[in-house]
Amino acid sequence: MDIDKLSTKEREALLHALSAKKKQEETARRKNYQKMRTRFISSVEKRLRKYVKDGQAFKSWLRDEAEAYYKALKEYGELKRDEQLGFTVNNDTFRIQVKGNRVKRFDERADIAEKRLIDYLSKWIKQRGDGERNPIYKLAMSLLQRNEYGDLDYKSISRLYELEEDFNDTEYTEIMQLFRESNTVEGNVIRFYFEEKDDMNKWKRIEPSFNQM
Structure with a gap:
């Protein structure tokens, strides 16, 4: 055209x-x-x-x-x-490991302790005058981060106990005591691990996790 x-x-x-x-x-x-x-x-x-x-x-x-x-x-x-559930069993080419761990969590008192600690830290940092850059303040706040399930981490809270001497304050000690009282043990977490012999006759982990397949 x-x-x-x-x-x-x-x-x-x-x-x-x-x-x-x-x-x-x-x-x-x-x-x-x-x-x-x-x-x-x-x-x-x-x-x-x-x-x-x-x-x-x-x-x-x-x-x-x-x-x-x-x-x-x-x-x-x-x-x-x-005892806690735990054992290892295998044949010539396949191995199963079962490990049980006691799960430590916090009850409702930890929620109150957390709020009190945040309020305490906010007042404490204002008195210090160096703002949120203060390393002790940053460390304490980071240890209050919850995991993916919304729970406080037992090991992180335990590290807060170690800061009592740094703060050297009755209010902080009372808050830590509330955390200690709220700590409970709730049952066992059981984890399973699987391994197989590779071409070099060495045990190699089989990962059932989707993103590691």
Whole structure:
């Protein structure tokens, strides 16, 4: 088509047709992308839900099996003490390690102690005059950070106890005592580790964690 031979109306009509076609193509491309996006999210979520559900079921089954095995092992070995669940068992190529740890947490008194400590630190830093750059202030505030589950970290709070001499203040000591009183032990956390022999006949960890596969 020789555009130069077209009349003004014909050129306008052609321009309008090309513009309409471009919009149609853009609309079609957007719809195709949105369909692909929806399909991608849906398929990933569906398979993830199954993956998580299967993993949770396996963990629950494994814990029951491990506890039953450990009970039988204790009876076989005539172990009378009531110990935490923990053992290692393997064949020539596969090894299972089970480790139990007591979980230390804080009760509701720690929430009050935390608020009191933040108020105390705010007043203390104003009196110091060197602002939030003060290293002791920065350390104390960092130790109050909660973990991904919203819990205070036992080891971090324990480090706050070590700062009593630095603050040398009755109010700070009372707050630390409240933290100590709120500390409780709640059951056991059981962790499982799996290993296999590699080509060099050495044990190599099998990581069930998704991002380490």
